[in-house]
Amino acid sequence: xxxxxxxxNFRTFSHLFxxxxxxxxxxxGKNNVGKTTLLEALRLYGSIWPRSTxxxxxxxxxxxxxxxxxxxxxxxxxxxxxxxxxEGDEISIREVAGGESPHAFSAVARAEKEPTxxxxxxxxxxxxxxxxxxxxxxKFTLRADGSASYAIASKSPKPPEVSPDPPCLRGVGIxxxxxxMIADWWDGFxxxxxxxxxxxxxxxxxxxxxxxxxxxxxxxxxxxARVRVDGISEPVxxxxxxxxxxxxxxxxxxxxxxxxxxxxxSSADPGLPNVFPLLLIDEIEVGIHHTLHADLWGFxxxxxxxxxxxxxxxTHSWDCLKGFAEAVKGDDQADGLAIRLERIEGxxxxxxVIIDRDDLxxxxxxxxxxx
Numbered sequence: 001x002x003x004x005x006x007x008x009n010f011r012t013f014s015h016l017f018x019x020x021x022x023x024x025x026x027x028x029g030k031n032n033v034g035k036t037t038l039l040e041a042l043r044l045y046g047s048i049w050p051r052s053t054x055x056x057x058x059x060x061x062x063x064x065x066x067x068x069x070x071x072x073x074x075x076x077x078x079x080x081x082x083x084x085x086x087e088g089d090e091i092s093i094r095e096v097a098g099g100e101s102p103h104a105f106s107a108v109a110r111a112e113k114e115p116t117x118x119x120x121x122x123x124x125x126x127x128x129x130x131x132x133x134x135x136x137x138x139k140f141t142l143r144a145d146g147s148a149s150y151a152i153a154s155k156s157p158k159p160p161e162v163s164p165d166p167p168c169l170r171g172v173g174i175x176x177x178x179x180x181m182i183a184d185w186w187d188g189f190x191x192x193x194x195x196x197x198x199x200x201x202x203x204x205x206x207x208x209x210x211x212x213x214x215x216x217x218x219x220x221x222x223x224x225a226r227v228r229v230d231g232i233s234e235p236v237x238x239x240x241x242x243x244x245x246x247x248x249x250x251x252x253x254x255x256x257x258x259x260x261x262x263x264x265x266s267s268a269d270p271g272l273p274n275v276f277p278l279l280l281i282d283e284i285e286v287g288i289h290h291t292l293h294a295d296l297w298g299f300x301x302x303x304x305x306x307x308x309x310x311x312x313x314x315t316h317s318w319d320c321l322k323g324f325a326e327a328v329k330g331d332d333q334a335d336g337l338a339i340r341l342e343r344i345e346g347x348x349x350x351x352x353v354i355i356d357r358d359d360l361x362x363x364x365x366x367x368x369x370x371x
Contacts (some may be wrong), residue, residue, distance in 0.1 A: 010079065298330065
């Protein structure tokens with residue numbers, strides 16, 4: 001589990017140092033201060049196949065372009081602070097413990113060629129860059145066309161059989177096609193006690209008695225979730241039961257899969273020391289009624305402790321923060337921190353203010369603005 005985190009030269013962060021982390025971390029702050037960027041950094045840190053993760057992050061943000069040859073160009077400068085990258089610039093994401101970094105992710109920009117085929121100067125610079133990437137046990141060079149070459153000392157570049165990234169839930173468009181992804185997660189723990197725990201989590205919102213994923217051979221769509229609801233004789237689509245139930249299902253399933261993924265990855269390749277159960281949730285409050293936030297957080301604290309999962313979630317909601325504080329107060333074992341990201345006036349750095357068990361009641365009592 002991460003005890004601290006330092007990020008340098010990554011997107012909005014010229015330098016961010018979070019000196020202390022809990023098992024469950026709720027990240028708050030104004031728009032564009034870097035909450036989602038923090039989750040991206042953690043996604044890179046927790047990846048077991050960063051070649052895929054880097055490309056996915058750039059595609060998801062539409063930070064790609066087309067070259068004159070019809071190839072996709074990964075716009076590497078977008079990953080660096082200020083969207084600029086020159087020879088030798090480095091992105092660093094690491095845990096700081098006792099002055100040393102037991103685990104670290106690093107990507108160093110290097111100019112490999114002077115392209116002339118890209119549409120504009122930014123794309124031209126991007127097309128000419130490569131990233132020399134290193135993380136525990138691996139080193140490789142990633143090119144703008146997505147190809148990679150591995151250092152001789154590295155192991156065979158074989159993609160993992162499990163997801164390269166820790167589970168990460170987005171905050172908007174929760175009805176977007178994540179169902180296939182969660183169906184794959186479900187396969188990793190179906191018909192076990194984990195499935196029963198997910199159903200129990202759904203009962204916080206509705207009287208759900210069972211979940212199954214069903215494919216339709218008449219459709220090109222993948223599998224969809226069906227639930228058994230008290231008082232209804234036939235299974236119904238999970239999505240028909242409202243965004244709150246969908247969100248709770250996503251969170252509960254992702255929590256279980258985080259633990260499954262870490263076990264499978266460590267078993268398949270014991271040489272990957274940064275594989276630990278990690279769950280990332282952007283805008284966790286989406287779809288959840290304000291009266292249910294304390295129950296949601298109570299479930300998250302309990303499940304994270306049981307499964308040894310570390311959780312990072314973001315929110316803009318005061319009700320969500322209030323529910324977080326109530327859950328911490330009601331659980332003596334809850335290891336939870338709120339972390340407020342804020343710009344440091346007069347500097348290009350982002351600061352992190354830790355709000356712990358002792359501070360949370362004061363924040364609520366005085367209605368201190370922490371978002």
